[in-house]
Amino acid sequence: MKKQTSFALLVLLAFGATTLMSTIAQVKKGKTRPLTTEQLMAAIVKPHMTALKKGLVDSKPASDEDWEKLALSVSLLNESSFIMMEDGRCPDQVWADACVKDLREGSASAAAAIAKKDVDAALAGVKQLSASCKACHTKHKE
């Protein structure tokens, strides 16, 4: 192999490795902020997803307090979709679509339905937002 060719190959390999490493780092944590993806999932995304399922699927909201709890959970899930798209976290289109098309749009429509106390529309929004978990995890969760 010519010296020039092997040098070019080396540069290409080094570039590939760096790109791959920074992709992994982005998925687990943003570039500058301390919050890890694992912390975000464990502290916000999972508990509020569970709260939505309990409050809308397993039982139906009966009091104003029940609706307020649902409003809080769905808003925090919506907010998570913004956090996950910031600070250089987003590595690709799969991640972006899961965050924006599923999690953000689904939670926004569920939030609007919850504000109107419309259980069926809220469930449709929750179904849409919950598709984000599988879509993103299939590619990005080890």
Ligand code: HEC
């Ligand atoms: C845009 C991508 C993305 C979306 C959307 C997403 N997750 Fe995650 N999730 C991850 C990644 C990446 C990890 C692995 C983080 C790690 O181990 O560093 C993870 C890990 C988790 C974990 C394990 C946390 C732990 O303590 O180890 C749970 C639970 C979880 N996600 C729940 C959810 C639920 C529920 C949803 C949907 C409402 C969701 N996730 C949506 C990317 C996503």
